[in-house]
Each structure stands twice: as C-alpha cells, then as structure tokens.
Amino acid sequence: MTNREHERALDLIAERGLEGINSSETAWLESHLAACAECSEYAALTESTGRLLRSVAVTASPALVMTTQARLRARAMYLQERRSRTVLIAISFCIGAMSSALSAWLWWRFGGWVAERVGLSSAIVEPGILLFLLLPAIVIAGLLLAFPHPVFEGSLMLASAREHEGEKR
Amino acid sequence: MVATAFSSLVPMETEESQIARGLRRRDPDLLDALIEQYQHRLLRYLLHLTGNRAVAEDLFQETWLRVLEKGHQYDGRNRFVTWLMSIGHNVAIDYLRKKNPRSLDELQDPEDGAPFEPPATGPSPFDMALAQQQHEMFDAALGQVPAIFREVLVLRFQEQMKLEEIAQLIHIPVATVKTRLYRGVMALRPALTGGAL
Numbered sequence: 001m002t003n004r005e006h007e008r009a010l011d012l013i014a015e016r017g018l019e020g021i022n023s024s025e026t027a028w029l030e031s032h033l034a035a036c037a038e039c040s041e042y043a044a045l046t047e048s049t050g051r052l053l054r055s056v057a058v059t060a061s062p063a064l065v066m067t068t069q070a071r072l073r074a075r076a077m078y079l080q081e082r083r084s085r086t087v088l089i090a091i092s093f094c095i096g097a098m099s100s101a102l103s104a105w106l107w108w109r110f111g112g113w114v115a116e117r118v119g120l121s122s123a124i125v126e127p128g129i130l131l132f133l134l135l136p137a138i139v140i141a142g143l144l145l146a147f148p149h150p151v152f153e154g155s156l157m158l159a160s161a162r163e164h165e166g167e168k169r
Numbered sequence: 170m171v172a173t174a175f176s177s178l179v180p181m182e183t184e185e186s187q188i189a190r191g192l193r194r195r196d197p198d199l200l201d202a203l204i205e206q207y208q209h210r211l212l213r214y215l216l217h218l219t220g221n222r223a224v225a226e227d228l229f230q231e232t233w234l235r236v237l238e239k240g241h242q243y244d245g246r247n248r249f250v251t252w253l254m255s256i257g258h259n260v261a262i263d264y265l266r267k268k269n270p271r272s273l274d275e276l277q278d279p280e281d282g283a284p285f286e287p288p289a290t291g292p293s294p295f296d297m298a299l300a301q302q303q304h305e306m307f308d309a310a311l312g313q314v315p316a317i318f319r320e321v322l323v324l325r326f327q328e329q330m331k332l333e334e335i336a337q338l339i340h341i342p343v344a345t346v347k348t349r350l351y352r353g354v355m356a357l358r359p360a361l362t363g364g365a366l
Contacts, residue, residue: 010347010351011347014332014347014350014351015332017325018325018329018330018331018332019331019332042351042354042355045354045355045357045358045361045362046350046354048361049322049326049353049354049357049361050325050326052303052304052307053311053322053323053326053327054326054327055304056213056304056307056308056327058209058212058213058216059208059209059212060208060209060211060212060226060229064208064212064226064229064230065204065205065208067230068204068229068230068233069200069201069204071230071233071234072197072200072201072204072233072234072237073197073200073201075234075237075238076195076197076200076237079195079237079238080195
C-alpha cells in the first residue's frame, strides 16, 4: 500500500462525517480499512472522539446570558449616543465654518466700505480687518498660555496622567 | 428563533442577511435572540479553548461585545455561527497572548482546568457514575491535547462544522485542518485505547 492511498483514506475518513463521500469512495474506503490496520484504527478513534465530544454537555447559566444581554444593551445605547453626538458635532462644525466664512466676507466688505468713506488706504484697512477677525483667537491663546492650569492641567493632562498610572498598574 | 422573528417582515430574505441587517442597526432584540440561540455553542467552544470556565465566561461576554461593535462587518454570505466562532477565536487568541505570549499551546494551567459538566442522563445511578467517570477521564485527556488540535476537534465534532468552515474560521488551509484533526485524534489515542472510554 502506498502513502498516497493512506493519505486518501485519511482524507475520506475526515470528510465522511459531514461533507459526505460518494458510493465509489465509500466502497474504496471500506476495502482499504479492511486491509489497513493503521487507517482502520484511526477511523475507530475518530468515531469514538466524535461520540465522546458530542456527549459532553456544557451549558451557559441563565445569569451569564442575562448579564451579557444587559451589557450589550447598555453598550448599544452608549454607541448610539456617541454616534448621535458625533453627528451633532459634525453639523455644528459645518454650520460654524460656514458662518465664519460668511462673517469674514461681510466684515471684509464692510471694511472696504468704511475705507472708501473715510478715505483710508487698503494697506491699513486690510491688516486692520484681519487683526479684528483674529483678535478673539489671539486673546484666548494668550490667556491659555498665561493661565494653563484650569484648562489643560485640570482635564487633559490629568486624564493623561491617570491613563499612564493605569498602564503602570 | 431569529428566522421566525424576522420572517414575517421580509419573507424572501435568508436568515443570514436578516442577521447582517440587524447587526448593522445594532438591533438589541436581535442581539438578545442571537445570544439565546448560540449561548451554549459559544461557551462550549471557549471553554474547550481556554480550559477554564470563569475565563470562558468572560470571553463569552467579550465576544458578544465585539459582535455588537463589529456587526457591520458581517455580510451575511457565510453562516452566522462561523462568523461568531471566528470572533470568539480572535477574542480567545488575544486573551491567551496577553496571558502568556510564548505559545498558545503552553497556556493552559492544569490547575485552572475545571472539569466539564457531566451529562444529565443515565438509566441508573451506576450508569450515571460510570458515564461521569468516563467524561471526566475524557475531559482530562482532551485537556492534555495541544490547544490548536483541541480547537479543531471541538469545532468538528461538537459544533459539527465542515472542514471548509473550520479553515475559514481559523484562517488556515483545509489540508492543515485535516492534519490537525488527525493529530488531535491521535493525541487522544492513549486515553481512547486505554479501555476506560
């Protein structure tokens, strides 16, 4: 008997349970098993393993199922809320960006109108408008640099430190 | 159960595509039904993979949380149970790697390996005791089989999965599944031929 025949027999033994093998393959396997003690033993062991594994009863407790279902519902709700928040933030950002662009354009036109009325040159008016538009951001940036404690150390840095501490543990 | 719950809505749709649609919506009722339906199979698989009931129960919950979060990735083309088991497989692999990064096979602590629940049937107390003893011995023998072979044995014989499905689930070729099946069965040989089983 060749190695190829043994390999074919092992393949057919593996497949005959669920995949199913045709009648000619079954006949060939039966004749091979009758002549080959090694493959015949493997076939018997496969059958015993399957029988024993199928008879093992493992059941999930009702408490585990209920806990899992409750956790999943809570998580699904959290994910839903997070998604809604993300959508709201995206919409707010879009509206804010559009509003800022529109405001900038209107202020620019207004500056041009004032310059024309008063008779100032554009070299003075244009930087002035830019400064006016950027002034809130510059003031906030200055305040953050001057007083970092309540904004950064109070939230972001503290959270980062806690996370670092958690990783260490 | 799931099929009957949804069949009235879309009669032409397959169960798998209904599940896929529900998972994309993160439908809590569908998830409840799926947990009910697949609770024992998933727990049994995780228990055999880890050899520890408490760990298997933790991984059970973790698997369902991943199903919730990654539900949109299930396209309904394959059986849901195969996809579920592959999530469970990945969760278990992650756990085992964290627990001990050396090797999946070396990870089972023999002291952690709680015996599986004995079968509840038997015509007489003697038969019951005998069956319980046989199962305990078989469980002990199965616990000694390396995890990669044990996993294939469980998927094949307990979960009744086709070789192709197992290959898909574990991301290995079908030929490797057959090899692992052979080696798994042969690893049980001393216990099976010892006369006790």
